[in-house]
Amino acid sequence: MSSSSPSPLVSPTSSRSVTETVNGSHKFVIQGYSLAKGMGIGKHIASDNFTVGGYQWAIYFYPDGKNPEDNSTYVSVFIALASEGTDVRALFELTLVDQSGKGKHKVHSHFDRSLESGPYTLKYRGSMWGYKRFFRRALLETSDYLKDDCLKINCTVGVVVSAIDCSRLHSIQVPESDIGEHFGMLLENMECSDVTFDVAGEKFHAHKLVLAARSPIFRSKFFEVLEEDKQEIVISDLEPKVFKVNSSLIVPIVLHEAILHFIYRDSLTEDVDVAGSGSSCMSSVSDTLVAKLLAAADRYGLERLRLMCESHLCKDISVNSVAKILALADQYHATELKAVCLKFAAENLAGLFSISSYISLTICEKKS
Structure with missing residues (x-):
């Protein structure tokens, strides 16, 4: 009768599942609140799409409220899933910014209630989370949240993700490149x-x-x-x-x-950053330091500098300045800035027809 050999020892293994949120934020500035008011119950102003956790999101502001039963007493604010997704779980925070400098912001946070109710699940594109009665309109219009006919809303989204993670057990921090x-x-x-x-x-x-x-x-x-x-x-x-x-x-x-x-x-230096702001006047935009740096970037083939200048000038596009900025973009081969100018012009034709800049814009488009 033969004796069996002992089984070899097997080293134990381990793994760890980490569930956390991938956070991102977006600032939505609503300029011209008084003009948006009265557009109708259920009609909204949408922010640009922004990406958090691999999904696109948008902020919807309803100046006359989202539902008829509120009878325009409240403004409504919602966060919407703007890309395809199924059962996307996320936490949200909406903040109405106090523009008096006192820091008394109005915060609606789903993060604070996550232990009680868990993350909110969005089933499909267009699903929303938010508040039908975000703020009473009469109070809003006499508050420090509305300044120079402008509202500012900060939105934070935390998309819930789960993954097997071993790297965090032993991690080495690498400093930023110097x-x-x-x-x-x-x-x-x-x-x-x-x-x-x-x-x-x-x-x-x-x-x-x-x-x-x-x-x-x-x-x-x-x-x-x-x-x-x-x-x-x-x-x-x-x-x-x-x-x-x-x-x-x-x-x-x-x-x-x-x-x-x-x-x-x-x-860029801080001096250039300062010089790049507030240059929306048509007569002065071509004389700004940023515009001259754009010319230098074009001459010396500094593509990243060109894009940085384009980004600065893009922030100053308005009905009054778009023609001048378009001319600069065309002259110095700033293709992305030129595309933004043309898109802005197409979306604001009514305003362009009412001012003399429309004539300059037409000439620039014909040259291109």
Whole structure:
């Protein structure tokens, strides 16, 4: 009678299921509340779609209420699933922003009640969560939530997801890339600089290899055209303030010029951010620093800088400025900005017909 050998030991295994929310938020600004009021019960103004947790969402604002039984006494606000989805579970928060600066926001939060009722389930595209009686209209119109005929609503969505996760048992944090800071210090200290730009008499020191790596135009200058012993380039068709933010003879040279700052740090300076806002006047938009940087980006083949300038100018599109911005977009090959301008114009023809900018817009479209 033979004895059986013992069974080999099997190492234990483990796994962990983690259920959590993927959170995202969207700010919805409703300008011209008094004009929206009276559009009718059940009719809404919708925000742009925004993506959270792999699904698209939208905010619906009903200035006269969603249902007839409320008799226009309340405004209604809802969050809607704007993409295809089945049994999407999520938590929501709607906040009416107090614009007085006192921080007394009106918050409707599903997050706070999640332990009691659990996440809300949306069954199909168009499913909504929100409040028919979000705020009494008479109180809203005399409150600090309405300022300059403008309402601001913040929406937070937390999509519930479950996954098997082992990585969190042993995790190592990797810091954000700091390569831009290192290259920026190289520019500030002017260490090993081997080329100088002369812009209206002001000198800017840089490094050929960095410039050539970032711009095909500079690459051509340095390795195909520029002579070996030539270390200075005269820039005759750019204003000094385009080359250096806040350029002035009395301003220290340590203030970075905008193009070099972008090339070395891959970002815009705060001065450029400030200069890019509030430029919706048609007569001034082409003279802004952002518009001039767009021209420089086009000249030197700096595609990311071009897109950053397009993004800034896009925020200033209005009925009064769209023609001028469209002209800039066409001149400097800003295709995405041009598409946004044309879409805005198509959606606001009534306003364009009533002002002189419509004539300029028509000319720009014919040229394109």
